[in-house]
Structure formats: structure tokens, C-alpha cells
Amino acid sequence: MTRLLGERLTLSYDDRTVAADLDVTIPDGSFTVVVGPNACGKSTMLRALARMIKPREGQVLLDGHAITSLPSKEVARRLGLLPQSSIAPDAITVADLVARGRYPHQGLLRQWSPRDEEAVSAAMAATRVGDLADRHVDELSGGQRQRVWLAMALAQETPLLLLDEPTTFLDITHQIEVLDLCAELHEDQGRTLVAVLHDLNHACRYATHLIAMREGAIVAEGDPRTIVDADLVEAVFGLRCRVVDDPETGTPLVVPAARRRAGAASSSS
Amino acid sequence: MIATAPAQRGAAALAAVRRAAPRRTLGVCGGLTLAVLALLVVAVGTGDYPIAPLDVVKALVGQGDSATSFVVETLRLPRALTALLAGAALGAAGAIFQSVSRNPLGSPDIIGFTAGSSAAAVFEITVIGGGTVAVAAGSMIGGLLTALAVYGLAFRDGVQGYRLVLVGIGISAMLEALVNYLLTRAKIEDVQAASVWLTGSLNGRGWEHVWPTLAALGVLLPACALLQRDLKMVEMGDDTAKALGVSVERSRLSNIVVGVLLTAVATAACGPVAFVALTAPQIARRLTGATGPGVMTAAMMGAALMLASDVLAQRLFPSTPLPVGVVTGALGGLYLIWLLALEARRGRA
Amino acid sequence: MTLRRSTPTRAAGLLVALAALALVVLLSISVGAKPIPPHRVWELLFHDDGSQDAIVVHDLRIPRTVLGLLVGAALGVAGALMQALTRNPLADPGLLGINAGAATAIVLGVALLGVTSATGYVWFGFAGAALASVIVYGIGAQGRSGATPVRLALAGTAVTAALGAVVNGITIVDTRVLERYRFWVVGALGGHDTDTIRQVAPFMVVGLLLALALARPLNALALGEDAGRALGAHVGRTRVAGAAAVTLLCGAATAAAGPIVFIGLTVPHVARALCGPDQRWVLPYSAVLAPVFLLTADVLGRVIDRPGEIEVGVVCAFLGGPVFVALIRRRRIAQL
Numbered sequence: 001m002t003r004l005l006g007e008r009l010t011l012s013y014d015d016r017t018v019a020a021d022l023d024v025t026i027p028d029g030s031f032t033v034v035v036g037p038n039a040c041g042k043s044t045m046l047r048a049l050a051r052m053i054k055p056r057e058g059q060v061l062l063d064g065h066a067i068t069s070l071p072s073k074e075v076a077r078r079l080g081l082l083p084q085s086s087i088a089p090d091a092i093t094v095a096d097l098v099a100r101g102r103y104p105h106q107g108l109l110r111q112w113s114p115r116d117e118e119a120v121s122a123a124m125a126a127t128r129v130g131d132l133a134d135r136h137v138d139e140l141s142g143g144q145r146q147r148v149w150l151a152m153a154l155a156q157e158t159p160l161l162l163l164d165e166p167t168t169f170l171d172i173t174h175q176i177e178v179l180d181l182c183a184e185l186h187e188d189q190g191r192t193l194v195a196v197l198h199d200l201n202h203a204c205r206y207a208t209h210l211i212a213m214r215e216g217a218i219v220a221e222g223d224p225r226t227i228v229d230a231d232l233v234e235a236v237f238g239l240r241c242r243v244v245d246d247p248e249t250g251t252p253l254v255v256p257a258a259r260r261r262a263g264a265a266s267s268s269s
Numbered sequence: 270m271i272a273t274a275p276a277q278r279g280a281a282a283l284a285a286v287r288r289a290a291p292r293r294t295l296g297v298c299g300g301l302t303l304a305v306l307a308l309l310v311v312a313v314g315t316g317d318y319p320i321a322p323l324d325v326v327k328a329l330v331g332q333g334d335s336a337t338s339f340v341v342e343t344l345r346l347p348r349a350l351t352a353l354l355a356g357a358a359l360g361a362a363g364a365i366f367q368s369v370s371r372n373p374l375g376s377p378d379i380i381g382f383t384a385g386s387s388a389a390a391v392f393e394i395t396v397i398g399g400g401t402v403a404v405a406a407g408s409m410i411g412g413l414l415t416a417l418a419v420y421g422l423a424f425r426d427g428v429q430g431y432r433l434v435l436v437g438i439g440i441s442a443m444l445e446a447l448v449n450y451l452l453t454r455a456k457i458e459d460v461q462a463a464s465v466w467l468t469g470s471l472n473g474r475g476w477e478h479v480w481p482t483l484a485a486l487g488v489l490l491p492a493c494a495l496l497q498r499d500l501k502m503v504e505m506g507d508d509t510a511k512a513l514g515v516s517v518e519r520s521r522l523s524n525i526v527v528g529v530l531l532t533a534v535a536t537a538a539c540g541p542v543a544f545v546a547l548t549a550p551q552i553a554r555r556l557t558g559a560t561g562p563g564v565m566t567a568a569m570m571g572a573a574l575m576l577a578s579d580v581l582a583q584r585l586f587p588s589t590p591l592p593v594g595v596v597t598g599a600l601g602g603l604y605l606i607w608l609l610a611l612e613a614r615r616g617r618a
Numbered sequence: 619m620t621l622r623r624s625t626p627t628r629a630a631g632l633l634v635a636l637a638a639l640a641l642v643v644l645l646s647i648s649v650g651a652k653p654i655p656p657h658r659v660w661e662l663l664f665h666d667d668g669s670q671d672a673i674v675v676h677d678l679r680i681p682r683t684v685l686g687l688l689v690g691a692a693l694g695v696a697g698a699l700m701q702a703l704t705r706n707p708l709a710d711p712g713l714l715g716i717n718a719g720a721a722t723a724i725v726l727g728v729a730l731l732g733v734t735s736a737t738g739y740v741w742f743g744f745a746g747a748a749l750a751s752v753i754v755y756g757i758g759a760q761g762r763s764g765a766t767p768v769r770l771a772l773a774g775t776a777v778t779a780a781l782g783a784v785v786n787g788i789t790i791v792d793t794r795v796l797e798r799y800r801f802w803v804v805g806a807l808g809g810h811d812t813d814t815i816r817q818v819a820p821f822m823v824v825g826l827l828l829a830l831a832l833a834r835p836l837n838a839l840a841l842g843e844d845a846g847r848a849l850g851a852h853v854g855r856t857r858v859a860g861a862a863a864v865t866l867l868c869g870a871a872t873a874a875a876g877p878i879v880f881i882g883l884t885v886p887h888v889a890r891a892l893c894g895p896d897q898r899w900v901l902p903y904s905a906v907l908a909p910v911f912l913l914t915a916d917v918l919g920r921v922i923d924r925p926g927e928i929e930v931g932v933v934c935a936f937l938g939g940p941v942f943v944a945l946i947r948r949r950r951i952a953q954l
Binding site for chain 3: 592601
Binding site for chain 1: 498554558561
């Protein structure tokens with residue numbers, strides 16, 4: 001069963017074609033992670049799925065309807081996106097920012113209801129930013145800020161959540177924090193998550209469904225334990241490596257090959 | 270999984286935060302309303318024939334003597350009301366443009382929408398020789414056409430804030446050259462008249478200026494209020510806003526249209542008065558501490574600023590009343606100096 | 619344009635530009651209300667036979683052309699310098715408030731102190747230009763993102779508006795000043811005599827030499843402050859010297875010919891398109907190409923409205939404006 005899929009997508013920026021005739025399906029209830037080298041089109045594909053960009057050809061379907069035919073607010077009630085770059089308006093407090101995530105559920109006549117209050121509180125609790133509620137967002141650290149933006153996306157209460165490189169500028173502790181949070185949302189709340197990650201090992205650890213892309217095409221997809229091996233990594237990233245089992249989680253762990261020094265004996269494989 | 274105590278703390282903090290913000294804004298609005306009314310009374314009392322505030326109030330409610338009532342009704346009130354309405358329009362337009370361009374310096378008088386109005390007006394004054402109404406109408410048309418041109422040229426798969434600003438600056442440089450050219454070809458009396466108009470002046474403003482401006486604001490200000498919700502969302506970035514279900518391009522276009530119309534109306538009423546659109550939203554924001562475009566509070570602040578500037582302009586040098594634009598220009602200069610001082614104190618962030 | 623940018627190619631290009639300049643100079647002397655054929659111009663250049671033509675050539679056209687050469691070179695180099703110093707492709711003396719600063723100071727000088735000579739103007743022009751650039755940079759560097767091109771442009775426009783209000787205030791009150799001001803502010807090469815040129819030329823020459831000396835440090839600075847410092851460039855010193863050069867060039871040019879926009883903005887872009895980002899070539903190319911543009915605009919102004927003329931400042935605005943807008947529409951500028 002799938003709620004979100006792309007059919008025969010051709011995606012381009014200016015005159016540069018990033019992907020052609022791409023078919024992508026997001027399994028319902030999965031934590032899908034998209035990986036690939038720089039400029040392989042993974043962010044572009046994610047943004048097309050989130051209706052941020054219109055495909056030159058092909059279409060994105062949400063619940064069987066073309067996503068561009070649905071009213072944008074309706075889409076926003078079913079599908080949320082945490083973009084790569086967001087702007088925190090001057091002097092906005094955490095509580096205010098998270099509250100803005102309720103926009104798709106409000107209207108001219110429906111301004112602020114107890115339901116909204118609940119959703120915002122729950123989102124702030126899930127991301128553990130409750131005690132930052134009256135702080136100004138631009139005073140927070142990078143990790144805290146990312147959690148706040150995630151809280152805003154959660155307040156939207158969408159069954160589908162897309163995340164565009166949510167961990168890129170964070171240190172390792174905060175990266176793991178955000179990803180653990182995503183895993184919670186997936187397992188405990190049953191949401192379907194789609195994330196673009198640049199760290200392959202993180203992707204293997206957290207994904208229930210991995211999509212590996214290269215030059216605008218999907219090279220392989222499936223459970224990381226099944227599909228990730230040294231050959232795949234070399235095909236997608238051009239990196240020679242060894243794949244072992246992560247001692248903590250049992251998922252694939254990619255270990256890049258050592259640099260061959262001239263004259264030294266090669267380590268045993 | 271989720272402990273109740275932190276969740277309750279968070280919820281309580283959230284509720285407190287959400288209550289506090291509107292309360293302060295309401296307080297500021299109330300204060301500004303009182304300020305505007307007080308300034309209106311002072312403005313009506315200012316001029317060659319000074320009238321005490323109490324007498325002004327009496328005249329306004331219809332209990333003054335005939336001489337005072339005459340002056341108030343035919344000369345002072347329309348001028349003060351024009352100032353009030355034009356100031357409100359400029360304040361609102363400034364708030365809209367600063368939000369759309371995502372830059373506190375992005376203001377319609379800065380990014381060239383008034384240059385078209387000016388060029389058309391100077392053309393009217395120096396070449397066609399029209400009267401005040403013709404000049405106002407001409408400036409309205411010039412402003413709208415220029416805005417159309419700027420928007421059209423900035424459009425490329427949609428309009429980003431920065432491109433709008435830069436194209437506006439480029440077009441206004443061209444139009445300023447046109448104005449300079451016209452001023453070198455005109456008679457000195459026309460040049461003086463044009464100079465006064467270009468500075469922004471409320472001299473000789475009558476009821477024929479008040480009614481159209483009031484009618485326009487009656488439509489445009491409610492439109493601002495309606496459009497403000499989406500404007501607030503777009504401030505967070507195009508992607509975030511789109512993800513929340515906002516039609517970003519439609520919101521931007523509608524807001525720009527309203528902003529341009531407000532600017533054109535204000536410019537038609539009193540010429541391109543500088544810096545009200547720039548400073549009113551910023552001052553209002555600092556008072557309310559609120560986030561978001563704050564269009565309505567900016568409008569009230571604009572009205573207050575314009576009235577205060579006109580009073581100052583008339584009273585500063587008793588023998589030579591200045592055009593209001595000179596005072597607002599000085600105000601703008603001070604504001605920019607204050608920005609500089611802030612930067613120096615804060616150090617390079 | 620992917621020319622192989624080797625030194626011989628660039629040198630050849632510069633020679634071509636110089637030839638173009640010579641051509642435009644000749645045009646500038648021949649064209650006007652009374653067209654004088656080139657061979658006659660050639661004669662008159664060397665033998666002043668006291669005829670009507672000779673007077674036109676020596677007293678009107680040559681001073682005008684020489685002024686155009688100097689002002690053009692000054693504005694072109696100032697623009698290239700500003701764009702290099704601020705790493706901002708949209709820097710222009712007009713857009714960043716420097717012209718307005720010079721203009722306001724000059725108006726103040728005329729109004730308050732009755733200054734009338736070009737040398738008098740020049741010192742006010744310097745003061746105004748320097749002050750304005752400091753203010754604009756200070757305001758533009760506010761906020762988290764620092765002095766981005768858009769912020770600087772906005773700050774420049776805001777400062778220009780503020781100064782404009784000051785000028786307006788003065789000209790409304792003092793008609794005498796208004797009368798002088800309106801003819802100066804439009805930006806014109808005509809109506810000046812050799813005295814003016816003699817008074818401003820030294821400042822421009824010093825400014826040009828200073829600018830050329832800064833070429834190598836600017837190349838290092840183009841990589842970023844830290845990278846430049848790591849390469850041994852003195853960031854602070856280069857900035858101050860650069861600002862001094864810009865002030866000298868813009869202050870003198872504006873004092874002589876009034877504020878002229880877009881030359882400083884567009885010519886360095888053309889120069890960079892032709893010879894690449896090396897400042898040791900961009901500066902000389904700008905110094906040669908800018909007078910080509912300026913004098914061409916001047917000639918056009920004389921031709922379009924014969925027997926009157928459209929001042930060069932107006933022509934530059936109307937030619938440069940579209941170029942500026944086209945520049946903005948190009949994707950590469952999108953990262954501002």
C-alpha cells in the first residue's frame with residue numbers, strides 16, 4: 001500500500017535535467033531514506049514529491065490523486081516537509097514558531113482551537129523543546145533550532161513527513177538525537193517518514209527502506225540489510241569499502257578501504 | 270514515553286506566551302490611537318492662525334465660533350486628515366514591502382515604486398502644466414505603470430524578494446534621470462513647484478484629496494488585514510510556507526499589488542514623502558515586540574509620524590513653513606544614524 | 619565568451635580597446651551641433667588657425683572630450699575597485715550612495731559657503747563621498763548576514779534618499795542654489811572649461827595610480843579575508859587605501875561632471891567578461907572601456923537632440939538601466 005509515489009518524473013533546474021523518467025514509490029508506514037552522491041538528484045526528487053517543484057514531465061500522486069490537483073492546504077494536512085533552509089523571523093519565540101505549524105488546519109473563520117493547543121503541546125513535548133517555549137529562536141543553538149523546526153513540522157500532524165537533509169549542519173550528538181526522534185515518530189506514532197541523508201551509515205542504521213540514487217536514477221532500493229554491500233556502495237558512490245555488521249544495531253556499517261601506500265603490504269580482506 | 274510534568278510545563282508556557290503577545294500589541298494599538306487623535310487636534314490647531322486645542326475640539330463637534338469653524342473645516346481638517354490617511358497608507362505599505370523583500374530596508378520609496386509617480390507628476394507640472402488634481406491622477410498612473418514594469422522585469426519563475434528590490438532600484442535610477450532632465454528643461458517657477466511636490470508636501474490639501482484617499486483606504490486596509498496571515502507564513506521561507514499549504518506566489522503578488530496601490534494613493538495625495546514607509550513599521554515593531562508583518566500597527570504608527578512631522582514642519586521655523594518631506598527626510602536620516610550606532614555598539618555580529 | 623586568456627591575448631585586447639577609445643575621441647571632437655569632418659579635426663588639432671571651427675574644437679570639444687576621458691576612467695576604475703573591495707558585483711558609486719554624499723556636500727558648500735569653483739567643489743565632494751561610503755557600509759553590514767550585495771544596495775538607496783531630502787530642503791529655501799543645482803545634478807560634460815579639468819585632474823590621476831597599485835592585493839582579497847591574509851595581503855591597509863582611491867576618484871569625478879550612474883557598475887562587468895577576474899587587467903580595461911562608454915553616450919546625447927543635447931548623465935541612466943536589469947535577471951547573480 002502506498003500513499004505517495006512519483007510516476008515517470010522528469011525533473012530539471014533551468015536547462016539542466018536532473019532526473020528523467022524516474023519512478024519512485026514510498027512504502028506506507030516506512031522510514032525511507034534516500035542516499036546518493038552530491039548532485040544525484042535526491043533532494044530534487046524529495047522536493048518534487050513535496051510539490052515544491054513541478055516536474056517537467058510525469059506526475060506525483062498523493063492518495064491516488066495528482067498532487068498538483070489537490071488544494072495546497074489539503075496536501076499540507078497529509079504531507080509535511082522539513083526543508084533544508086528556513087528563515088526564523090526576527091524575535092519569534094519557540095512557542096510562536098511551533099504554533100505556525102497549525103496553519104493548514106486553520107482558516108479565516110477557524111482561528112485557534114483547543115485542538116491546535118494540544119497538537120502544539122504534543123509536538124513540543126515529543127521534540128523536548130517545552131522549556132524553550134518563550135525563548136527567541138535566533139538565540140538557540142543549531143541542534144535546538146533544528147528540533148524546533150521539527151516540532152513545527154510535527155504540529156502539522158501529517159501522516160507523511162519528508163525531511164531534506166535534517167542533520168547536515170549538526171554535530172554528531174545532535175545528529176543522532178534528531179534521527180532517534182525520527183525513529184520514535186516512525187515506530188511509536190506510525191508515521192511514514194522520507195528523509196534525504198548524506199551519511200550512509202546513518203541511513204543504514206535508521207532506514208526500513210533505502211533508496212540509493214546516482215545521476216538522477218534509482219540504482220537500488222529495499223531493506224538496507226538486504227541491498228547494502230560493497231558492490232552497491234562502489235556502484236553508487238564510487239567508493240571502495242568493506243561492509244560489516246554494526247555491533248550496536250546489526251545494520252550494515254560501511255568501512256571505507258584504507259589508502260594504499262606504495263610498497264606497503266595490503267591488509268587482509 | 271512522554272513524562273507528564275514537562276509536557277504540562279510546556280503547555281503552560283505555551284499558553285502564557287500566546288496570551289502575552291496579543292495583549293502587548295493591543296496596548297500599543299490603544300496608545301497609538303490616542304496619540305493619533307491628540308496629534309490630529311494639535312495639527313488642526315497649527316498654522317498662521319493658531320487655535321487652542323480646546324477650541325479645536327469645540328469646532329470639531331460643531332460648537333465653535335464661525336471663524337474658527339471655517340478655518341478648521343476648510344483648511345486645517347482636510348490637511349490633517351490627508352496627513353493621517355497618507356501616513357497610514359505609507360506605514361502599511363512599508364510593512365508589506367519589508368516583509369515581502371525580507372529586508373528591513375525594503376521600502377516602496379526606497380525601491381523605486383515612487384520614482385514612477387514622481388516622474389509622471391513632474392511631467393505633469395513642467396510639460397503639461399496641470400493643476401493639483403491632474404498631478405495627483407498622473408502620479409497615480411505613473412506609479413502603477415512603474416510597479417507593473419518592475420514586477421514584470423523581476424518575474425522569472427516567480428519573484429524573489431531580492432530581485433524585486435534590485436530591479437526597483439535600477440528602474441528608479443532611470444526615472445530619476447528623467448526627472449532631472451525634465452527639471453533642466455523647465456521654467457524656474459515650474460522647477461520650484463516640482464521641487465516642492467518632489468519633497469512631499471501637504472500645502473493646500475483640501476477635501477478633494479481626503480475623500481478619494483479615504484475611499485481607497487476603506488478598501489485597501491481591510492485587504493491588508495486579510496492578506497496578513499499568509500504574509501506571516503511566507504516570512505519563514507518559500508519552502509516552509511509552501512509546505513504549510515500557502516500559495517506563495519499568489520500571496521506575494523496580492524500583497525505587492527496592495528502595497529503598490531497604497532503607495533500610489535499616498536503619493537497622489539501628498540507627493541513622495543520619504544521614510545515614513547521605512548521607519549513606521551520598524552518603530553511599531555519595537556514597541557509591540559511582536560513578530561510578523563504588523564501591518565495594522567505600522568499603519569497607525571505611520572499616521573502618527575506623518576501628523577507629527579507636519580506639525581513640526583510648520584512650527585520649526587515660524588517664518589518659513591517647510592514641506593513635510595523635509596522633516597520626514599531628517600527623521601529618516603536620524604533613523605539611519607541610529608542603525609549605525611546600533612551596529613557600532615553591537616560590533617560586527 | 620571563452621577566450622584563451624593568456625597575456626598576449628589580453629594585451630591585444632587592451633590595444634583594441636585603446637584603438638576604440640581613439641576612435642571615440644575623434645568622434646567626440648567631430649560630432650556636435652556643428653559637425654566637423656575628421657580630417658579637418660586632425661588639421662585643427664595641430665594648427666589653431668583661429669577660425670570658428672578651431673574655436674569650437676579647442677574651446678569646447680577638446681576640453682569636453684578630455685573631461686570625458688578623465689571622468690570615465692575615474693568612474694570605471696572606482697566601480698571596479700568597489701566591486702573588488704566589497705566582493706559585490708552590484709557596487710556602483712551611484713547605487714551605494716557615494717554620488718549622493720558628494721552631491722550633498724557640494725550643495726552644502728554652495729549654499730552655506732558660496733563655493734563656486736571646481737576645486738572648491740572637489741574638497742566638499744571628497745568629504746561627502748568618504749562620509750557617505752562609511753555610513754552606507756555601516757548600515758549595510760547590520761544584521762546576521764552582514765554586508766550582502768542587496769543590503770548594501772538598499773543601504774545606499776536609503777542614504778541617498780536621506781541626503782536627497784537634505785538637498786531638497788536647501789534648494790527649496792534658496793532658489794539660487796536650486797538654479798545651479800538642477801543643471802549640475804543631471805550629470806553633464808559640457809559647460810566646463812580647462813580650468814575645471816586642471817583642478818580635478820591631479821586628484822583623479824593620484825586615485826588612478828593608487829588603484830593600479832592595489833591590483834595584486836585585491837586579487838588576494840578576492841578569495842576572502844582569511845584566505846587573503848593567509849597569502850600575505852594586508853586586509854586593513856588594502857581596504858583603507860582602496861576606500862581612499864574610490865573617494866578621490868568619485869569625489870573628483872562628481873565634483874567636475876555631476877553624478878553619473880551605471881558606468882561604474884557595468885563597465886567592470888564587461889571588463890571581467892573580456893579579460894577574466896585578474897585585477898591587474900580588470901583595472902586597466904575598466905580605465906579604457908569606461909571612457910569609451912561615457913564618450914559614446916555623450917556623442918549620442920549630442921546627436922539625438924540636435925541642435926540641443928541630452929546630457930550624458932541622462933543617456934547613461936537610460937542605457938545603463940536595462941543593462942543593470944539584465945544583469946540581475948541572470949541566474950548567476952541569484953546567489954545574492
